[in-house]
Amino acid sequence: MKFSTNSAEETQSLGEAIGSCLKAGDLLLLFGEMGAGKTRMTQGISNGLGLEVGEYVRSPSFTLVNEYQGKFPIYHIDLYRLESAEEIENLGLEEYFYSNGVAIVEWSEKLFTENRQPNTELLLEPRLEIVLKIKGEHQRTIDLDTTHFKDTHHPIFTLQDPSSMASS
Amino acid sequence: MLTLGIESSCDETAAAVLEGESTLLSNIIWDQTRIHSHYGGVVPELAGRSHVERIHLVIQQALEQAGVRLSDIDLIATTQGPGLIGSLLVGLNTAKAIAYSHDLPLVGINHLEGHLLAIFLQEPVEFPFICLIVSGGHTDLIRADGFSRYRLLGRTRDDAAGECYDKVAKMLGLGYPGGPIIDKMARSGNKTAVRFPRSYLEKGSLDFSFSGLKTSVKNYIARHPDQEKADVSASFQEAVVEVLTQKALLACRMENVPRLVVSGGVAANSRLRESIFSESATNKIQAWFPKPLFCTDNAAMIACAGYYRYKHVPDAVNGSRNMDAKANLNF
Numbered sequence: 204m205k206f207s208t209n210s211a212e213e214t215q216s217l218g219e220a221i222g223s224c225l226k227a228g229d230l231l232l233l234f235g236e237m238g239a240g241k242t243r244m245t246q247g248i249s250n251g252l253g254l255e256v257g258e259y260v261r262s263p264s265f266t267l268v269n270e271y272q273g274k275f276p277i278y279h280i281d282l283y284r285l286e287s288a289e290e291i292e293n294l295g296l297e298e299y300f301y302s303n304g305v306a307i308v309e310w311s312e313k314l315f316t317e318n319r320q321p322n323t324e325l326l327l328e329p330r331l332e333i334v335l336k337i338k339g340e341h342q343r344t345i346d347l348d349t350t351h352f353k354d355t356h357h358p359i360f361t362l363q364d365p366s367s368m369a370s371s
Numbered sequence: 372m373l374t375l376g377i378e379s380s381c382d383e384t385a386a387a388v389l390e391g392e393s394t395l396l397s398n399i400i401w402d403q404t405r406i407h408s409h410y411g412g413v414v415p416e417l418a419g420r421s422h423v424e425r426i427h428l429v430i431q432q433a434l435e436q437a438g439v440r441l442s443d444i445d446l447i448a449t450t451q452g453p454g455l456i457g458s459l460l461v462g463l464n465t466a467k468a469i470a471y472s473h474d475l476p477l478v479g480i481n482h483l484e485g486h487l488l489a490i491f492l493q494e495p496v497e498f499p500f501i502c503l504i505v506s507g508g509h510t511d512l513i514r515a516d517g518f519s520r521y522r523l524l525g526r527t528r529d530d531a532a533g534e535c536y537d538k539v540a541k542m543l544g545l546g547y548p549g550g551p552i553i554d555k556m557a558r559s560g561n562k563t564a565v566r567f568p569r570s571y572l573e574k575g576s577l578d579f580s581f582s583g584l585k586t587s588v589k590n591y592i593a594r595h596p597d598q599e600k601a602d603v604s605a606s607f608q609e610a611v612v613e614v615l616t617q618k619a620l621l622a623c624r625m626e627n628v629p630r631l632v633v634s635g636g637v638a639a640n641s642r643l644r645e646s647i648f649s650e651s652a653t654n655k656i657q658a659w660f661p662k663p664l665f666c667t668d669n670a671a672m673i674a675c676a677g678y679y680r681y682k683h684v685p686d687a688v689n690g691s692r693n694m695d696a697k698a699n700l701n702f
Contacts, residue, residue, distance in 0.1 A: 211583075237538065238586030242529055259528035262582070265381075265508035266455060266698050267415050284414055293416045340590065 204347040204362060207338070214240040214335075214343055218247020221333070221347065224358040225252060227275040228301050230327070232311035235335030240343050241309045244333060248307060249277050263309075268299065276304030282313040288323045296325060329353050373439060374446045374681075375469075376674025377430065379462030380454025380482045381508065382406075382413045384425040385670035388437035388444075392678055393492055396437030398664070398671040401425045408547045413507075419457030426465050433670070441473055448677020451479030452700030453508070459696035467692055476688040480676045482668075483702055486634040487515060488679060489661040489672035496659055499628050503619045505643075506635035506668075507533035507548070510579045510615075512622045513702065518679040523702050524622050525577025532611055533637045535581040539588050539607050543600050553604045554640050560605030565591060565598070567610040577622050584610055608642055616646045623656050631658045639663040 208214045225231075231248070233241045246260045252273035254260070263269040263281040271277040278299040285291050291313060299306045308314070311332070316322045332348040349359065373396075378385040384401040403421050407413050434440060449466035452459055463479070470477035486504045490496055501524070504511045510527040530538070533550055540549030545556065567587050570580040588607050592598070615637075623631055633647055638660050651658040665672060680687050 237542075238589050242582060259578070261527060262530045262534060264534055265413070265531065266453065268456075268698065270699055286414070290414060290416050 204349070206345045206347065208240075208343050208345060210341050211240060211243045214243050214345065215247035215250070217345060218244040218249075219251040220247075220362060221359070222248035222251020224362060225305050226357065227303055227305065229305045230300050230330045231305065231307045231333060232314070232327070232330050233307065233309050233333050233335065234311050236337065239335035239337050240345075241335060244335065244345070245279055245307050245309065248305075249273060249279070252277055252305060267294070273305075276302070278302070278304055278306045280306060280308045282308065282310040285310075285313055291323050292325065300326065327351075331359065372445045372678070373437075373443055374448055374674040374678045375430070375433070375441075375444045376670035376672075376677060377426075377447070377449040377462045377466045378482075378485070378668055378670040378673045379422045379426065379458050380450045380452070381458060381668060382418050382421075383668040384422050384429050384462075385668065385673075386426075386430040386433035387670035387674050388433050388439060389671060389674035389678060393675070395492060395671050396439070397433045397435075398669060399429050399433045399436065400664075400667070400669055401429050404548060413455070415455045415457055418455055419461060422458050422461035426461055430465070430469075441469065444473070444475060446677060446681050447475050447477045448480050448673050448680070449477065450482045450485065450673055451694060452482065452697035454482055454696075454698060456696055456698040459698065463694070463696045470692055476681065477691040478677045478680050478687045479691055479694045480673050480680065481700055481702060482673075483509065483511065483513070484519075484521070484676045484680075485672035487513060487521065487632070488518075488676045489634050489665040489669075490632050490659050491679070492665055492671055492675050493661060494659075496630060496632060499626070500630035500632055501619065501622045501626060501628050502632045502634060503615065503622075503638075504635040505532050505615060505633070505637040507531060507537065507550075507637075509533075509635060510581070511702070512577050512618065514622075514626055514628065518683040521702060524626070525579065525618070527579040527581060528572075529580050529582035530585060532579070532581055532615060533635075535585050535611065536637070538585055539604075542589055542592055543603060545600065545604075550637055550640060553608055554642065556601050557605035557608045557642060560599065560601030560603070562605040562609040564602035565606035567591070567606055569610055569614050571614065571617070575621075575625070577618060577625070579614065579618060581611065608640075612640070612643050612646045615643060616650050619647065620650055620654055620656065623651075623654070629656050631656050633658065633660050634666060636667050638666040
């Protein structure tokens with residue numbers, strides 16, 4: 204599913220729509236360079252998951268994993284600082300993946316080789332991939348990739364038409 | 372009364388011995404920056420491992436320099452959170468082990484309370500006061516009405532100010548840690564060269580947002596690759612400092628409190644000091660900064676906060692030997 208947004212607010216609204224379709228145990232991998240809107244997308248997803256109004260999702264670059272409470276736990280993970288597959292494996296991410304909550308991973312690029320093969324022993328299937336690309340100062344294209352997602356009855360497949368979504 | 376403080380929440384392994392409320396007998400800090408500089412930020416796994424290797428030496432050194440033995444210590448204060456869980460656990464478990472083996476009272480301290488009270492190592496500040504804690508992991512405005520009586524007024528909604536410094540330094544290829552490097556670089560730059568956006572959020576909001584500034588600097592560098600790094604550094608720093616200064620003063624005005632304490636790693640920044648001192652003087656607000664050694668993460672501030680906590684909330688020691696480290700400990 205491909206979407207395009209024209210502002211950070213629209214990116215957040217799209218995130219909210221995605222978040223409202225998620226279930227406990229879902230794994231979301233976010234891809235995109237600095238400034239693409241990953242944290243904004245995560246804020247939207249968390250709002251969609253029932254994060255209390257007025258609560259903000261802060262960058263986990265420092266603490267690596269931030270935990271929030273929505274309908275179920277939200278684990279916001281940031282791999283920005285990590286370099287090698289070994290460091291990532293030492294993190295104990297399996298505690299957060301496929302758990303009682305939703306895991307959202309920023310800088311997921313670090314989990315894959317250049318030709319998009321996983322570079323860790325971590326279980327990464329099934330997963331939803333969200334690829335954010337910068338098209339202009341405020342324009343972004345957002346690709347919600349369900350290739351590695353097996354559950355065809357999952358509510359994510361009920362997501363509305365992208366164009367009506369972005370303007371809502 | 373002798374308090375042993377232990378701090379290992381991020382990339383500094385630290386121990387200190389404090390006599391009474393402010394006589395510092397020793398303050399040992401093992402800084403891991405060299406280990407992490409290659410990565411452009413703290414690497415949690417490396418940090419945890421390095422704490423394990425260093426903590427006993429650091430504590431031993433703190434005791435030796437203070438000229439005391441563990442049996443002379445009356446209280447142990449250790450950081451409980453927030454921070455990197457693998458790092459926090461090292462200090463906390465070491466503190467618990469010492470508390471058990473020497474049957475000593477133990478208090479778990481919120482790292483932010485340490486920063487908030489660091490100024491008391493130098494001089495007491497009259498309550499209430501507003502405290503701006505600004506570092507690599509935090510950008511918080513807190514009102515302090517007394518020891519153990521704090522209220523969060525605002526905080527960053529995305530990136531911490533210090534994190535923004537690190538990321539911009541990385542974009543400019545200047546290295547790590549970003550704060551001191553950009554501060555130095557900015558001195559030879561023109562702070563009005565580029566007008567980067569200042570995010571003040573809704574009117575009256577005491578929250579911060581630095582994510583937009585980070586993106587804006589990134590876009591600017593991409594479009595103007597030949598721009599002097601000193602000018603970009605100075606202009607970026609000016610945008611951060613202006614927002615920090617104005618929000619801190621706004622908090623003082625809104626709360627009707629004429630006292631401001633600025634603490635945390637970024638409080639060592641020379642431009643921030645200059646700006647806060649000059650603006651607060653104009654606004655009849657008195658401002659304090661702990662000296663740089665007490666601004667960065669250290670155990671003296673944890674010992675100090677521990678001392679006051681024990682004195683004002685003696686119950687804090689109950690059950691503390693069973694406490695857990697909390698990465699996202701709330702204030």
